Amino acid sequence: MDEENTLLELNNVSTAFKIEGQYYNAVSHVDLKVKKDEILAIVGESGCGKSTLATTVVGLHDMKTTKISGEAFFEGQDLLKMSDSQLNDVRGAKIGMIFQDPLSALNPLKKIEDQISEVLDYHTKMSTEEKHNRALQLLEQVGIDEPKRTARQFPHELSGGMRQRVIIAIAIACKPDLIIADEPTTALDVTIQAQILDVLRDIQKENHAGIILITHDLGVVAETADEVAVMYAGEVVECGTTEQVFGDPRHPYTRSLLRSMPQGDMDVLNDDLYVIQGSVPSIEKMPQAGDKFAPRIPWIPASAHEKEPTMHEISAGHEVRCTCYKDFYFKSLEVKDV
């Protein structure tokens, strides 16, 4: 792998939250690499730790109740060891963030232009006129038809898709090398979603940035990402290129998820969807050792699982956690709640 192109390298990153005096891992032992000119998608269901991983990287946790270990190298520096003031210079300038809910991420009392200038004020020494021009240029870049008009408007005057475009404009204002997008299209309609994803892709090409796209939508991943990491219960269970993970899924969780998606050719009345047995345990009840997905595929014998699951490379760049994938098969199940 080309080391020079690596933007962000996570080594053994774990994040633990303190709940009633005890620490529980929300993210455990994650190794990932984000390269320049590439979209890495982190995909998983709610509670799998995908957003926690992102907020850990940019240091948004309250350190009084959080324990973070591991390394996150970004341009030669370890983000996890930086002080707040050091982080403030990186966040917004070299790393841009896009959050799910565009309305709560924008200040309702400020005009769009002022919200964009705020970032420029903090990280650059532009004159008022330069800032004004840059703001209009950014709005145009994210596909807003009348940048001059939008710049003077307030967030509530814009539609959901427009707001998300403004958020993207703010995130890319300082031409960051890395953009972290946490469920950027979840609150939007499909047609708007497609437009926003196009904007993200275009921007990535123009700025040669790397993007971490966090989402639960497998379709979005398959259509946008270059690399995919599937997370379950705080761990990466499978990673590789999009072609590898979707074309040849190996981990039981990845295979089950893909199988539980509605397929077009099913009979409307009689065909049921595949259901993963059981449910994700809460963070306090999560098994601390062994394969965390094992309780949900109980028909696979314990001997098939590793005691200390590690990642196994099955082809160049395609890795799967635990050895149980070799023995995994689907069992048709009566739907029962346990």
Place this chain on the structure above:
Amino acid sequence: MSLIEIRDLTVHYPIRSGFWNRVTDVVRAVDGISFDIEAGETYGLVGESGSGKSTTGKSVVGLEQITSGLIKYNGVDITKKSTRKKHNYNQNVQMIFQDSLSSLNPRKRVLDIIAEPLRNFQKLSAEDEKIRVLQLLETVGLSPDSLYKYPHQFSGGQRQRIGIARAVATNPQLIVADEPVSALDLSVQAQVLNFMKKIQREFGISYLFISHDLGVVRHMCQNIAIMNKGRLVEVGTREDIYDDPLHIYTKRLLAAIPEVDVSKRDERMENRLKIEKVYQEKAKQYYDEDGLAYPLVQVSPTHFAALPQDKLAELTGQKRRDT
């Protein structure tokens, strides 16, 4: 006769302004739509946010004051509250909501939540009521000890199933499901959809399935209506809509659904950008001067689309050439 017949349903919200606070304009949330729901089928109502699909659903249940039009239930117009009561409509038509947490009373136990419709419509003894609730819990796959728990003690998928149990409690003939799975994770979504189908098979319930997710709709519904700006732009069977979309809006909507097949990614994107371009250029031709969809015209026994005259002529010409 269909179970539900909706004819020219309109719901307008008044806009008041000026010194006298007079009604100066109206928002046409639902603007003259008609469709039928047959007994035992799942009817899909698809649209983007603001298209009026939820308002339609609410009017069918009777939660929304309709401006004009007819909603016929077994041939009887039930738009008036008194007729709804007379024909046990409120008992036979129930609703499942999108947000399971806010649609369940946080201060009530599951027993009381599910028994509420029973208490409203059937006079059961405390014991019979409990037996019925336990039965319902079993149908939706929840354990009997859930009876005395509160909504917050359940996961999202379990809560949605409590909502389903409550909706099924009175043995309704129609359930209006307003985005029942859009707040759920993929694996939980599969569970809930399976339960909905299972209940449909067991009790012969019809669903009005309101959703923006075309993948889920394709899995659930035989007949589908696409709604846009308060009007229907295309109505047809699942095959009509997915294999032969006619209206530009439907085409664009279908092209925008992301799919997991990575091998066709570039092809799909090209197709989507092509349709988007056509939409930008020609969308106006598909709508009248006010930007609203044309009335539906029949193109095949099951397929209706809101096409303007010239497009329709083009289409029939094309069909003639094909045959």
